[in-house]
Amino acid sequence: MRRKLRDKTKLDNWIRYVSNSALQSLDLSLYGAYSFVKLPSVFHLPSLRVLCLHFRGGAAVIDWPATAFLPSLENLDLTQVVFAPMANDAISKSCPVLKDWRMIFESVPWFSLEVNSPLLEFLRLEKIYRSMSGLSICCPSIKTVMVFQLNDHLSLTHFKLSAPGLQTLVWCGPPPRSSTIDSIPASLVSSFLIPLNYRRSCMDSLYNGSLTTAFTKLRVNRLVVLESSMKILSQFAFDQRDQPNPPAPNYGNLKHLGISANFAEFDSLGVAFLLKHSSKLETLVVSFYVESEQNIDYANYFEAKGGFGRGGYWDSHGVSLKQLVDISIYRPQGQRYEYDFLEFLFRVATSLTKMTIHGARQRESFQMIKQLQQAFPRIEISVL
Numbered sequence: 001m002r003r004k005l006r007d008k009t010k011l012d013n014w015i016r017y018v019s020n021s022a023l024q025s026l027d028l029s030l031y032g033a034y035s036f037v038k039l040p041s042v043f044h045l046p047s048l049r050v051l052c053l054h055f056r057g058g059a060a061v062i063d064w065p066a067t068a069f070l071p072s073l074e075n076l077d078l079t080q081v082v083f084a085p086m087a088n089d090a091i092s093k094s095c096p097v098l099k100d101w102r103m104i105f106e107s108v109p110w111f112s113l114e115v116n117s118p119l120l121e122f123l124r125l126e127k128i129y130r131s132m133s134g135l136s137i138c139c140p141s142i143k144t145v146m147v148f149q150l151n152d153h154l155s156l157t158h159f160k161l162s163a164p165g166l167q168t169l170v171w172c173g174p175p176p177r178s179s180t181i182d183s184i185p186a187s188l189v190s191s192f193l194i195p196l197n198y199r200r201s202c203m204d205s206l207y208n209g210s211l212t213t214a215f216t217k218l219r220v221n222r223l224v225v226l227e228s229s230m231k232i233l234s235q236f237a238f239d240q241r242d243q244p245n246p247p248a249p250n251y252g253n254l255k256h257l258g259i260s261a262n263f264a265e266f267d268s269l270g271v272a273f274l275l276k277h278s279s280k281l282e283t284l285v286v287s288f289y290v291e292s293e294q295n296i297d298y299a300n301y302f303e304a305k306g307g308f309g310r311g312g313y314w315d316s317h318g319v320s321l322k323q324l325v326d327i328s329i330y331r332p333q334g335q336r337y338e339y340d341f342l343e344f345l346f347r348v349a350t351s352l353t354k355m356t357i358h359g360a361r362q363r364e365s366f367q368m369i370k371q372l373q374q375a376f377p378r379i380e381i382s383v384l
Helices: 008-019 090-094 200-208 211-217 227-239 267-276 296-304 336-348 363-375
Strands: 002-005 025-030 050-055 060-063 075-083 100-106 112-115 122-127 134-138 144-149 158-162 168-172 179-182 189-194 222-225 256-261 283-288 326-330 354-358 380-383
Touching: 090 112, 179 211, 200 227, 222 227, 222 267, 227 256, 227 267, 256 267, 267 336, 326 336, 336 363, 363 380
Parallel strands: 002 025, 025 050, 050 075, 060 075, 075 100, 100 122, 112 134, 122 144, 134 158, 144 168, 158 179, 168 189, 189 222, 222 256, 256 283, 283 326, 326 354, 354 380
Antiparallel strands: none
16 A cells, blocks of 8 residues: 655554554655654554655654564665664564565664564665664575665774675775675675765775775675766876876776776776776776866876877776676767777777677767777677
């Protein structure tokens, strides 16, 4: 059953109604500002299998009662909720057969969430403002864990993970200060997403290599760097361009890299930096984008480096991508700097077998594709 409640005076009547019915699915959307909400009847529905609580007008404080018990609940979806003080494992204990748990929430700063539901398969947690003190996930059946922290100024004090069946781990935001990870399969795909507008200090840790410890603990083998964060990384590389001993981090565990970059600007420096220090990449995803104005310092810098052609900027880094086998390109414009970058990849990625291009619209893009096909017939280029 699904209802949209815009009138708070109807809330009590609605709660009394559902408490007297054998509901299996309840999607409750509350509009307007709620400073404190008690829903005691909702947390004692024995037949309920799906529970969605969405607060659309801003976050609301929810009282999750200590006596809550939902013995049949399999899917839990909470949006814009702020938890009143409760036990760390209150939700896990209340929902013994929970399989899918999604939550956009806030809590007191010292709160540590414990997730130990034995049947849980999917978990997505998104913090609104503050970070939790700790997060513990110990679930034998879980396959996917996703943690998003929108406030990049704070990080978890401690992260514990024990999940022998885990297939996918996605971490977006600052890494935990400490972590304990065990019982993780070797086939795990662990992704670290650097969001837009990431702090300079955090990007500095990527540039100077101090993130390698966190990557090792989180078993990170996939890194995604988006637009403005790539600009910050590139600025670090530009500022250190004349240093005799620039940072040389080792991101040898990375097998997959996704980047969004403006190759007509300084972003090329950040891209070259990541490729140089990620020598074991197997897949690469590149999203091109273009801004209206070009930095004249950028043009002068790369002209002094010999441009992007053979023997120029890209070849000056000693990049080796012998394990790279698959490239995906999004929104190419068909510009010369794009061609030079892809031509360089085709030369240094000696095991490359295919490239897929998405969103090619300009005539120049198809001309570029034709040139690449003629120059490198061994590589299969697909246009979607």
